[in-house]
Amino acid sequence: MIEANAPRQGQALPRSAGDxxxxxxxxxPWAEPSWLGIGIVAVAxxxxxxxxxxxxxxxxxxxxxxxxxxxxxxxxxxxLIMGVSGVYSFGQLALFQVGAxxxxxxxxxxxxxxxxxIWAAPIAAVAAALIIGLPTLRLRGIYVVLLTLAxxxxxxxxxxxxxxxxxxxxxxxxxxxxxxxxxxLGPQYERVxxxxxxxxxxxxxxxxxxxxxxxxxxxxxxxxxxxxxxxxSRGVDPFRFKLxxxxxxxxxxxxxxxxxxxxxxxxxxxLFDFGVMINLLVMIVLGGWGxxxxxxxxTAILTFLTELLRxxxxxxxxxxxxxxxxxxVAAPEGLVPVLTRAFHSLFGVLFEADEPPAT
Amino acid sequence: MEILDRLVQALYSGVLxxxxxxxxxxxLTLIWGSLRMLNLAHGALYIAGAYIAYGVLGGxxxxxxxTFALAVGGAALVGLFIQLILINPxxxxxxxxxxxxxxxxxxxxxxxxxxLLIFGGQTKQLxxxxxxxxxxGTTLISYQGLVxxxxxxxxxxxxxxxxxxxxxxxxxRAISQNxxxxxxxxxxxxxxxxxxxxxxxxxxxxxxxxxGSILFFTPSGGFTPMLMAMVVTIFGxxxxxxxxxxxxxxxxLMESFLAVYVGxxxxxxxxxxxxxxxxxxxxxxxxxxxEVRRL
Numbered sequence: 001m002i003e004a005n006a007p008r009q010g011q012a013l014p015r016s017a018g019d020x021x022x023x024x025x026x027x028x029p030w031a032e033p034s035w036l037g038i039g040i041v042a043v044a045x046x047x048x049x050x051x052x053x054x055x056x057x058x059x060x061x062x063x064x065x066x067x068x069x070x071x072x073x074x075x076x077x078x079x080l081i082m083g084v085s086g087v088y089s090f091g092q093l094a095l096f097q098v099g100a101x102x103x104x105x106x107x108x109x110x111x112x113x114x115x116x117x118i119w120a121a122p123i124a125a126v127a128a129a130l131i132i133g134l135p136t137l138r139l140r141g142i143y144v145v146l147l148t149l150a151x152x153x154x155x156x157x158x159x160x161x162x163x164x165x166x167x168x169x170x171x172x173x174x175x176x177x178x179x180x181x182x183x184x185l186g187p188q189y190e191r192v193x194x195x196x197x198x199x200x201x202x203x204x205x206x207x208x209x210x211x212x213x214x215x216x217x218x219x220x221x222x223x224x225x226x227x228x229x230x231x232x233s234r235g236v237d238p239f240r241f242k243l244x245x246x247x248x249x250x251x252x253x254x255x256x257x258x259x260x261x262x263x264x265x266x267x268x269x270x271l272f273d274f275g276v277m278i279n280l281l282v283m284i285v286l287g288g289w290g291x292x293x294x295x296x297x298x299t300a301i302l303t304f305l306t307e308l309l310r311x312x313x314x315x316x317x318x319x320x321x322x323x324x325x326x327x328x329v330a331a332p333e334g335l336v337p338v339l340t341r342a343f344h345s346l347f348g349v350l351f352e353a354d355e356p357p358a359t
Numbered sequence: 360m361e362i363l364d365r366l367v368q369a370l371y372s373g374v375l376x377x378x379x380x381x382x383x384x385x386x387l388t389l390i391w392g393s394l395r396m397l398n399l400a401h402g403a404l405y406i407a408g409a410y411i412a413y414g415v416l417g418g419x420x421x422x423x424x425x426t427f428a429l430a431v432g433g434a435a436l437v438g439l440f441i442q443l444i445l446i447n448p449x450x451x452x453x454x455x456x457x458x459x460x461x462x463x464x465x466x467x468x469x470x471x472x473x474x475l476l477i478f479g480g481q482t483k484q485l486x487x488x489x490x491x492x493x494x495x496g497t498t499l500i501s502y503q504g505l506v507x508x509x510x511x512x513x514x515x516x517x518x519x520x521x522x523x524x525x526x527x528x529x530x531x532r533a534i535s536q537n538x539x540x541x542x543x544x545x546x547x548x549x550x551x552x553x554x555x556x557x558x559x560x561x562x563x564x565x566x567x568x569x570x571g572s573i574l575f576f577t578p579s580g581g582f583t584p585m586l587m588a589m590v591v592t593i594f595g596x597x598x599x600x601x602x603x604x605x606x607x608x609x610x611x612l613m614e615s616f617l618a619v620y621v622g623x624x625x626x627x628x629x630x631x632x633x634x635x636x637x638x639x640x641x642x643x644x645x646x647x648x649x650e651v652r653r654l
Contacts, residue, residue, distance in 0.1 A: 088460060135635050142397045142597065143638055145460075146589045150631040153586065161624065274579060278468055285461050314476060321468030328462035329448045 045199055049192040062191045066263060068303040069198035073205045073256040075283040075295035077249035080209060083290030084221050085245050091132055091148035093277050094155045095250045097267075099125045099257025101159060101166065104173040104267030109165035114177050118258040125254020126247050133246040138239055156272040172268040176261050194263050201259055205252040206296070212248065213292055217241060275317060279306075282320050285327050288334025297336050364496040369619040370612070371495075375504050375573075376587075377611025378511030381604050382566035383588035384595070385518055386559025388603045391592065392535030393555050394450075396459040400441055401563055401588065402581025403467035408434040408564025409571035410474050410578070413483050423488055431564045438560020441466045442553050450549070467581075474578040485572040507569040514562065515604050522600060531555055587614075590634055 048065075052058030078092040099121035106117035136147045160170050168174055181193035212218055220241050223231035232238065261267040270276075283302050288294025309316055331338050383405060390398045412430035415421060421429070445462040449455055492501035522528035530551050533541040542548055566584070567576075587610065595606030610630060618626040 082457075086457075088457075135639060139638060142391070142589070143593060145397060146586070146593060147631075147635065147638075149586060149589075150634070153583075154628055154631060157624070157627070274582065278464070281461075281464070289457060289461075315472075317468060318472040318476065321465050321472060324461055324465035325445055325469065328458050328465055329445060332449070332452065332454050332458040332461075 046196075049195040053189065053192065059191055062195055064303060064307060066191070066194055066198045068299055069202040070256050070260045070263075071280065071283065071303060072202055072296055072299040073252050075280055075287075075299045076206065076209050077253045077256075078280060079284045079290065079295040080212070080245055080249045083284060083288075083294075084213065084218070085242050086221075086225060087137060087242055087246070088142075088145045089136075089148045089246070090145060090277065091129075091151050092249070092253055093271065093280065094148075094152040095125045095129055095253045096257035096260075097155065097159070097271060098128045099254030100261035100267040100271070101173070102254070103258040104176045104261045105166055107177045107262070108173050108175060108267075114179055114262050118255070118262060121258025121261075122251045122254040125250040125257065129247050129250030130243070133243050137242045137246060152272070152277075156269065159272075160269050167269070168267075170269065172266065172270070173261075174266060176265050176267055178265050179262050198259065198263070201252075201255060205256075208248075208252070210292060212245075217244065221245075278317070278320060278324075282324055284334075285324055286335055288336035289332070291334065291336050294334045294336045298334070364498060365619050367495050368498045369615045371498055371500055371504070371615075372618075373612035373615035374508055374608065375611070376614055377608035378508045379566050379570050379584070380587050380591045380611050381515050381607035382511050382562045382569075383584055384591035384603050384607050385515065385600060386562045387585075387588050388592045388595065388597065388600060389531070389535075389555050389559050391597050392599075393531055393538075394446070394459075394552055395538075396446075396456070396463070397589075398556075398559070399460065399463040399585075400466040400470065401559070402583075402585030403470035404434050404438055404560045404563040404581070405567040405584055406474065406576060406578060406581035407437050407470055408567030409485065409576050409580075410478055410483070410567075411564070412485055412568045412571060413478070416485065423486065427488070427565075427568050430568045431561050434564020434567070435557045435561035437470060438556050438563075439553065441560075442556035446552070446556070447549060450552070471578050471581075478578070480577060482575040482577050483571075484575050485568070487572045501573075503572055507573065510565070510569060514565065518558075518562075519600060519604075527551070527554060587630075590630060594634065594637065 049062050052062050055061075074092060074096055078089075081087050081089045081092065102124040103114065103117040103121040106112045106120055107114045110117075132148065132151050136144050139147070159172075160167055166173075179194070179197070182190040184190075184193060220231065220236045223234070223236055224238055224241070228238070279302065283298035284295045285298070286294075286301060287296065287298025306316065309319075312319075327334065383401065386404075387398060387401050390396065390401075408430045411433035412426050415426045415429050416423070419426075441463070445466055446459065449458045449462060452458060487501070487503035488506050489502040492499050492504070494500070522532055530541070530546045531554070533544070533546060534548060534551055538548065567581070570576075570584075591606045591610050592603060594610060595602035595604070613633070614626045614630055617629045621629065
């Protein structure tokens with residue numbers, strides 16, 4: 001990927017004014033999408049909720065998938081900050097709550113239509129991200145941990161003890177207006193439309209993140225990670241890139257927060273709990289810190305496994321802690337890279353002609 | 360006289376806060392200085408100390424000083440396990456910083472949820488070492504508070520002497536100045552790390568035990584003290600022991616003065632705003648070593 005930008009030997013420099021550097025096909029996977037694969041997945045995802053309305057208990061599965069969409073967006077965004085850009089920010093959940101409470105206050109306490117107020121959520125989250133990011137992103141590691149945790153605590157304090165129209169008396173806003181999908185085909189199909197909305201948000205966010213990871217910005221972060229001094233001396237400004245990524249991820253995190261508030265009809269202060277943050281972090285760590293597919297995989301595992309293990313709720317957090325410890329010691333890069341490698345070493349003979357996976 | 364009363368109140372609780380923050384922060388700064396990692400399990404060790412004391416007192420009914428010694432030893436043991444099982448295996452691996460962050464966070468979750476499973480989530484309180492107190496104006500100064508302050512000051516002094524005068528302390532200081540050079544001089548790095556971790560866990564446990572008889576605690580109650588200890592550590596300059604002790608008392612006093620004169624809900628925001636301002640002006644802390652790059 002990196003040499004894709006540099007001219008190869010014996011080639012003319014592609015450097016006339018205004019000419020963008022051309023990337024090799026392998027470096028721009030979005031240019032030649034596999035329409036067949038996308039089509040199959042898209043059709044399956046479109047049919048799925050209708051099929052689930054026919055099955056007993058399918059409604060609940062739909063709910064789980066919508067939950068997966070919400071936390072999948074947040075986990076991917078947090079992974080951009082933590083894993084890809086290496087900023088140890090613990091403020092992602094707070095940004096999610098900024099989104100949820102912005103649209104909650106606007107639609108419930110002020111009375112704006114939820115379809116309008118939901119767009120205030122990402123804007124407020126980006127504004128909050130810029131306010132935190134400007135002083136902190138120039139600093140390193142431990143300072144960022146402290147200041148983002150402080151931001152989380154302050155926001156929690158401020159919202160739980162704030163005036164009635166924000167705090168709802170300490171537990172959050174309990175009657176955030178929903179998006180009104182029950183009027184379309186009747187209440188029994190309401191979830192299907194939430195599913196579609198969540199699917200669109202998840203799809204757009206995932207595609208945007210994928211593009212960013214495969215863009216010069218993603219390249220810059222890979223360069224910064226591999227050799228920071230060299231990257232800086234070649235003109236990569238870490239602060240600018242980190243600030244961009246921080247704001248970018250805040251946008252989708254805030255949007256997910258807003259959607260979640262309207263879907264659940266609830267902007268809850270209990271989402272500030274440390275356990276929720278741990279849950280999110282385990283999603284990233286389990287799947288693969290700094291990889292593209294890792295957080296999606298981790299979110300899927302955790303969302304559905306948590307439901308299966310609901311009977312053992314007391315032990316769940318303990319199990320999460322143990323899982324995190326095992327991953328940190330045994331496979332710090334996460335499950336997705338490990339499984340991919342295992343898959344290729346098992347079935348590598350079959351795919352001899354293929355190129356090795358570019359991880 | 361009201362002005363004087365408020366002043367006494369602010370001074371007393373400020374020194375009390377500062378003593379506990381000092382005990383917490385010194386461990387954090389030692390680990391930072393030698394292992395170059397942020398120990399997110401520090402708050403869990405603090406609360407482990409308090410709960411072990413609670414369990415021993417309720418279950419065995421031993422006298423209070425023995426209980427407290429057992430609790431400090433128990434916290435140190437937890438720290439030893441964390442170091443041996445989680446930290447030592449990842450020391451030499453690439454991507455150590457993020458792995459250490461995850462490992463210590465995992466340790467903190469495991470400790471906290473174990474406590475939750477054993478003791479439940481209700482608030483608990485320890486009995487004081489000594490009952491009673493006296494009044495200065497309207498401020499009640501309990502003997503327990505004085506015990507906390509005294510114990511903290513003695514421990515901080517002992518720590519300083521240990522680091523200055525003993526061979527092990529010399530080794531720890533050498534490692535925190537330059538790990539590679541220390542390694543080349545034949546200092547056994549990993550055993551020194553273990554010692555640092557055990558000392559810092561014991562101090563955190565001591566802080567938990569001491570404060571557990573003044574404040575109520577819950578299994579997740581280590582979070583705010585850890586946050587404050589991080590503030591102190593950063594304010595004092597990461598890895599600087601002298602700076603950390605000064606910073607602990609400055610932050611403790613600042614917190615109580617803000618609480619008394621501006622309002623209790625302003626104490627934390629005020630300190631964090633101050634923190635941000637200070638990081639912009641003096642990014643290496645009060646007495647921080649002038650190093651360009653830190654994690």
